[in-house]
Amino acid sequence: MKRISLLTVAAVMVAAAASAQTKLTVITTTEDVASIGREVGGDHISIESLARGYQDPHFVEAKPSFILKLQKADLLVAVGRELEIGWLPPLIQQSRNSRIQPGSQGYLDASLGAAILEIPTGTITRAMGDVHPQGNPHYWMDPENGKRIAKQIADKLSEIRPADRPYFQQRLADFTARLDAAEKRWLAQMSPFRGTKVVTYHRSFPNFSERFGLDIIGYVEPKPGIPPTPQHTLDLINEMKRQNVKIILVEPYFDLKTPNAIGRDTGAQVLVMPPSVGGTKEVTDYFKLFDYDINLLMEAIKKSGAK
C-alpha cells in the first residue's frame, strides 16, 4: 500500500514536472507580435522577439545568436509581407529546426489573417523604391488587426497543444474584450481630431491612420526605402504649406535632420512616434503602444491648433 502511494506521488511529481517543463517556446520577429502572443499564451508559453522595437524591422542583422533561439523554438511567428525578407530566411534555413520551416506547423505568417493595405496593382518595379509586392507590412498598427493576430496565435497554439485549447481561447477572449474596450476609448479620444493632416517619414502608419482618421498627405522619403532628396524635400515643404500641415511623424530609427529642417521651414512639429512595442521605453506592451501614440498625437494637435 505504501509502495503504491509512493509510486502515485512519484508519478504525479513527474507529470507536474513534465507539464512545468513543456512550456511552448515561441519566437517572434517583432516585439508587437511578441506582446500579443504573451497576452494569449500566458504562462503556458515563453515568448521572445528577435528584433527590438527601436530598430528598423526591415534591416535586422541575421546574427548567429538568433539561430540558437530559433533552434529551440516550437513556433515562429513572422509579420510577413516580406518585412523580414532581408534577414529571416537564412536564419530559418540554418536553424536546423524542421518544426519552424515555412509550411510546417510551427511557422505562422500573421499577415495571412490580417487586413492588409497598399497592395500594389499593375506593374511593380524597383523604380518605385523598396516596394512590398504583397502589401504594407505595418498592419499591426490597427487594433482590429491586433485581434486578428491574437486569434491566429491562439489557434496555432491550440493546434500545437490541443490540451491547452480552453486556456488559450479563454485568454484570447479576455484580450479581445480588453482591446475592444481600449479601442473604443482610443477612437473616442481621436474623434475630435479626425481628418488631421500629417506627414510621415516611412509608410509605417497607413493602418493606424485609417483606423484613427489621420490624413497622410506625404512622406519624407521620396519612395519607400529611399532616403530624402533635396528636390523631394522642397516639394514636400511647399505641399505642407499649401495644405497647412503641422505634424510630421518620424519612426524612432530614422534620422531627424531632414524632418527637423522641414519642421523649421513649415512650423510643423516633429513627433518621434514609435510604430512598435519597445520603440521607446514607456511603450512596454501592445496597449501602451496606442496609449502612447494617441497621447502624443493629441497633445501635438492641441498645441498646434491645426486640423
Added chain:
Amino acid sequence: MRIWRQAPASLAVALILIGAPASAQDSPQALRQEIDQLRRDFDALKQQYGDRLSALESKLAAAEGAARRPTAQTPAGQPVAEVPAGAAGAGGPTGALPVYGASVGGAKVFNPDIAVIGDFLGASGRNLVNPSPALEMHESEASFQAVVDPYARADFFISFGESGVNLEEGFLTLTSLPGGLLTKVGKMRAAFGKVNSLHNHVLPWTDRPLVIQNLVGGEDGINDAGISVARLIPNPWLFLEATGQVLRGDSGDDFFHSSKRGDLSYVGHLRAYHDITEDSNIDFGFSASRGHNPAGIVDGTDVGRFTTSLYGIDATYRWRPLSRSIYHSFVGRTEWIWSRRDQFDGRQDAMGMYLSGDYQLARRWFAGARLDRSNRAHDASLVDTGGSFLVTYWPSEFSQVRGQYRRTNYALGPSANELLFQFQFSIGAHGAHPF
C-alpha cells in the same frame, strides 16, 4: 378578411403562451432572469456573428491580396493558339489548337527565386605584374533558389564572365536531418576562413586580399564539389559551430589538384560567435584544410604526390547601434593563414594576412581601409605587401558604386599604384543582407 378575423385569436394565443411561463412561475424576478438570459444569448450570437464576419473579411482581404499577386494569376481555361491563316489551304489543321506544355495554372508559383547581380570593374594606373583590364564586366551572377520538398532546399549560383560560364555554387541543403546536422551536397565555396566562403558581391572590396590570391587558390578560392556537414555544439556561453567538408580535391588552377579518386581534400572549420552587447559582437574562426597539389605532376603523371596543408584563424568585430542601425556601423576583420606546400625543392612554409576596417558614415556612405601582406605559396622567401583605401556609395539597397585606391609592392617587379572602381547592381528577388 379571414386573416383579420383570425388575428385577434392568434394574438390571444400568443399572449397566453408568453404569459404562461411567467404566470406559472408567477415572479417578476424570474422574468427578469429570463430576459437577462435572452440578452446574454443575443449578445453571444452577436459576438459570434461579428467574429465570423471579421474572419470572413480578413479571408476576403487575404484572397484579394493573393489574387492581385501576379505570380498567383491563373490563366482562364486551356491555353490555345490560332493556326496561321496560310496553313488552312495546305490541308493542315485549322482553328484553335490546344497548347501543350504551357505552364498549368499556378505552376509558376513554384518557380525558384531568381536574381542577377552584375559586377562591373574598371582599373586605371600602372600594374605590370598582375594587370586587370581597363574596363570589364567582371561577373554576372545568376541565382536560382527554392525549396525542393519538405526536407531540403536548393541554391544555384551561376557566374557568367564576359566569355565563359562557371557554376560558382550549386548545392542541396538538407534542413531537417536529425541530430541538428546541417548538410550540404553539391559544389560550394568551402568554409575555410571568412572571405573564402563569400561571393564577390558581398565583399567590402573590389578585389580579394593578397593572402587569398597567394595562398588560398586565387580568386575562386577553395570551391569544389563535395559534402559539407555542420553542427552546433551546445554550450551555455556562445554560438559554436563545427563544420566538416569532404571535397573532390580540385580547386584553383595551381592549388588543389586531384590525380585519382582517392585524392580528396578536406576542410574543417570551427566558428565561435558571441554578442558582446546588443550593438556589438565578435566572431572567431579556426580553419584547416588539406589536399593534393599539382607540384609533383610531370608529363601528366603525379609522380611527386605532394600535398598542401592550410591553417587559418579569422576574427571579425562588428558594431551597429540598433536604433541607428541604418546609418552607422563598423566592421573590423582580420585573417591569418599559414600554408605548408610540399614540392620537389622541399616544403614551403608561407604565411599571409590582411587587416581591414569599414565604417559606415551615413545611410549611403562607407569608408574603408585594408592592409595586405603575404608570402607566395611556391616560394616563401617572396613577400608581397599592399594597402588600399575604399569609398562605397549605395544609391539604394540594390546597387552600389565603389572606388578603391590600391598600392601593391610585389616581391618581383615594380610596385603598382592603381585606382579601381566598381559598379554592382542587382535585379530580381530580394536576397538576404550579408552578415
